[in-house]
Amino acid sequence: MRNEQITLQQSVELMHTLEFQDQTFHQLTEPGGYTWLLDRLRAIGSPDTKSVVFLFGADATTLQQLKRIRRNKGTNLGDMTVYAVEVPHA
Numbered sequence: 001m002r003n004e005q006i007t008l009q010q011s012v013e014l015m016h017t018l019e020f021q022d023q024t025f026h027q028l029t030e031p032g033g034y035t036w037l038l039d040r041l042r043a044i045g046s047p048d049t050k051s052v053v054f055l056f057g058a059d060a061t062t063l064q065q066l067k068r069i070r071r072n073k074g075t076n077l078g079d080m081t082v083y084a085v086e087v088p089h090a
Contacts, residue, residue, distance in 0.1 A: 001045070001074035003066045003082040011054050011085045018052060025052040034065045038073065045077035058084035 006014070018025050026044050028037075037055075045051045055062065063084055069077075 001041075001070045001077045001080045001082065003063075003070060003084060005058065005063060005084045005086065007086055008088065011056075011083060014083065015054065023052070025054060027054045027056065029056045031057060034068070037062070037065055038069055041069065041077055041080065041082070042073075045080040047076060047078045050079040051077075051081070053080065053082045054085055055082055056085045057087045 015025060028040055032040070041053065044053060055066075058066075066082055066084060
């Protein structure tokens, strides 16, 4: 499992590229804690699949949770890239 923090504009560009290449990706937009995030990532990933996840509204706490998941459970999630998307507040 890899995770990277990106901007909203970068996420739009990446999603457009993935759609153009007919590659699937997942979007997580609802807020949640560590257990919620881990459950969602487990539902998406598995050791023998490649997954791309865009996690919108990520804050500092979410980034720490992603690091903890990567450290403790990352190998069970397979080849997964999680893009933590910064969403500017209006």
